[in-house]
Amino acid sequence: MKLAELIQTSREYLSERLPLKHLDFQHMVEKKEVPVHRLSWGYYTGGLALFFFLVQVVTGLLLLFYYQPTVSDAHASVEYITDHVTGGALIRNLHAWTSSAMILAVLVHLLMTFAMKAFARPRELTWLSGVALLGITFAFGFTGYLLPWHQIAVNATKIGMQTIEALGDFLPGSMSEWPRLIRETIQGEASVGQATLSRFYALHVIVLPFSIAAMLGLHLLGIQLHGMSPGIDEEPRKQERFFPVFLIKDLSVWGVAFMVLFVLALCLPFEALYAYPLFAPFDPKSSTPEGIKPEWYFYFVYYPLEILPFWLVMLGQAVAGAVLLVTPWIFRGTSRKSLRLLAWGAAGYLLAMTLFGEQIYHLFKGGTL
Amino acid sequence: MKHPFRYRWGIFLTLLLWTSTMRLRAYPEFREFIVKHSQKPVNCAFCHQHSDGPEGMAAGQIGALNADQLQRLARARSAFEPGQAVDSPVLNPFGNSIIQRVGKKKFLELRLHPSELAPLLDPASDLDQDGIPDVKEYLEGTHPVNPNDGNPRMLFWVNLKRNLLPLAMTFSATVAGLFGLFHLLRGFDRAARLSITKEITTE
Incomplete structure (x- = not known):
């Protein structure tokens, strides 16, 4: 293929995926319609994830006023925010609760998008940007977990780092060095310490926010240019106008989500869900406390790692990641009914590992984790 | 001492x-x-x-x-x-x-x-x-x-129980804010439709 042809093909491909001719008020607002059918609720999950992200940005910026990213002061500054800053406990709790809510919303949105076949041509780029957003959201969770510098934060991060490095044993040739290099680059020193905290902080407040803003821009642009995916095979019952009907409903969902978050943040400290020694400040001289686990949204990897051989779980995760990336092409001809079954299967696995992971572990291994 | x-x-x-x-x-x-x-x-x-x-x-x-x-x-x-x-x-x-x-x-x-x-x-x-x-x-x-x-x-x-008052106030503020916002959006919608109707009539 000649270069001119290649450029022409690429242009055609991109103009179909990002039809900028629709970038006007008429297409994006006035004439935009949303199908109404039994899975219409799936259209609200993306907006909900966006709302949680906005709450994260606002509360995160407020926390930045007081948080100190040093191993000597990080935990004390978090305690200061919680105990002495007016409204500090509320803001911090909102940030913590919203982080979990955002990950949950992103996961549900991904499964709904899959079940509704919203990745199909010409929405491949929207899907890919969504998968990237999922990865960035998990990275936010992983980097933010370390920042309070308490026992569970540091010890769980150490385990995470060891897991990355252990991948090297299963890679061929010079690739086996890559995980170690990645671990060293992220960690910054021999063990999890000041360099790690500085890097996680930089990733959490600078690198990842810029990355998510770029991906979110592309994702939202794709959605606005193409409109909502039909979602079901048959003709929808009716169509409703995006502006103002759907937007008002979407904002109502945001209002309900805000109130739920506010009640949780005011009434239930996020730390109450951990055993107390785990959120005591990290002490490098003391022994590792019992009960170190990652956050709930990593249980789908953590419990299988405790039960099955490491290589098997990592292979499974790599395959799952690859399948996510090529979903628009490998499931091109799959019916929505089959996709819904697959989505239910994935949701079942995630729920089982998140809610009953420990019981499943005891079933296979016995003893305590 | x-x-x-x-x-x-x-x-x-x-x-x-x-x-x-x-x-x-x-x-x-x-x-x-x-x-x-x-x-x-x-x-x-x-x-x-x-x-x-x-x-x-x-x-x-x-x-x-x-x-x-x-x-x-x-x-x-x-x-x-x-x-x-x-x-x-x-x-x-x-x-x-x-x-x-x-x-x-x-x-x-x-x-x-x-x-x-x-x-x-x-x-x-x-x-x-x-x-x-x-x-x-x-x-x-x-x-x-x-x-x-x-x-x-x-x-x-x-x-x-301790925070009933702030919760009630926040709930009221959220409902009132959304009520106002919804009316504003509907107002924009009507204004936009009105201007389109006027344009068609003029043409």
């Missing part, structure tokens, strides 16, 4: 020698009971200042105490009967409250039956003011001097 340097060191060394002849240790029997009863990991910071207990050189441990703190420690260690004021620098407020309530003598006896400590504690005491009595926190393995730690369900209901 300022003591001469050597005199102060004399007091310090005497106290250090005296305290070192005593059994300088946390009482793991209580920790073991809490872990067994609550099924939660608990460390020495439940009653002590330091998570590794009183022995050591870190802040809140005996090796780091100054002369004044060593005197306070000695006074606390001699509080054998209940009701005496206890202000040990190696104990946290919960640890001090236990010794003050039951006395050192009874406390040492209870090492063989740590489950019997709970009924002897003040049922109304709530040092961290989180709405959960210290006795309940002792039995459930949640920190009695940390208001952010406690049975999640109890904490939720206690805080919900």
Whole structure:
């Protein structure tokens, strides 16, 4: 293929995926319609994830006023925010609760998008940007977990780092060095310490926010240019106008989500869900406390790692990641009914590992984790 | 009054020698009971200042105490009967409250039956003011001097009752804000439709 042809093909491909001719008020607002059918609720999950992200940005910026990213002061500054800053406990709790809510919303949105076949041509780029957003959201969770510098934060991060490095044993040739290099680059020193905290902080407040803003821009642009995916095979019952009907409903969902978050943040400290020694400040001289686990949204990897051989779980995760990336092409001809079954299967696995992971572990291994 | 340097060191060394002849240790029997009863990991910071207990050189441990703190420690260690004021620098407020309530003598006896400590504690005491009595926190393995730690369900209901007014105000503000916003959006929509109708009519 000649270069001119290649450029022409690429242009055609991109103009179909990002039809900028629709970038006007008429297409994006006035004439935009949303199908109404039994899975219409799936259209609200993306907006909900966006709302949680906005709450994260606002509360995160407020926390930045007081948080100190040093191993000597990080935990004390978090305690200061919680105990002495007016409204500090509320803001911090909102940030913590919203982080979990955002990950949950992103996961549900991904499964709904899959079940509704919203990745199909010409929405491949929207899907890919969504998968990237999922990865960035998990990275936010992983980097933010370390920042309070308490026992569970540091010890769980150490385990995470060891897991990355252990991948090297299963890679061929010079690739086996890559995980170690990645671990060293992220960690910054021999063990999890000041360099790690500085890097996680930089990733959490600078690198990842810029990355998510770029991906979110592309994702939202794709959605606005193409409109909502039909979602079901048959003709929808009716169509409703995006502006103002759907937007008002979407904002109502945001209002309900805000109130739920506010009640949780005011009434239930996020730390109450951990055993107390785990959120005591990290002490490098003391022994590792019992009960170190990652956050709930990593249980789908953590419990299988405790039960099955490491290589098997990592292979499974790599395959799952690859399948996510090529979903628009490998499931091109799959019916929505089959996709819904697959989505239910994935949701079942995630729920089982998140809610009953420990019981499943005891079933296979016995003893305590 | 300022003591001469050597005199102060004399007091310090005497106290250090005296305290070192005593059994300088946390009482793991209580920790073991809490872990067994609550099924939660608990460390020495439940009653002590330091998570590794009183022995050591870190802040809140005996090796780091100054002369004044060593005197306070000695006074606390001699509080054998209940009701005496206890202000040990190696104990946290919960640890001090236990010794003050039951006395050192009874406390040492209870090492063989740590489950019997709970009924002897003040049922109304709530040092961290989180709405959960210290006795309940002792039995459930949640920190009695940390208001952010406690049975999640109890904490939720206690805080919900305490914050009814701010919650009602926030709810009203959210509903009012959304009501106004929705009307604004509908207004924009009508204005846009009106201008389109006018354009068509003009054409």
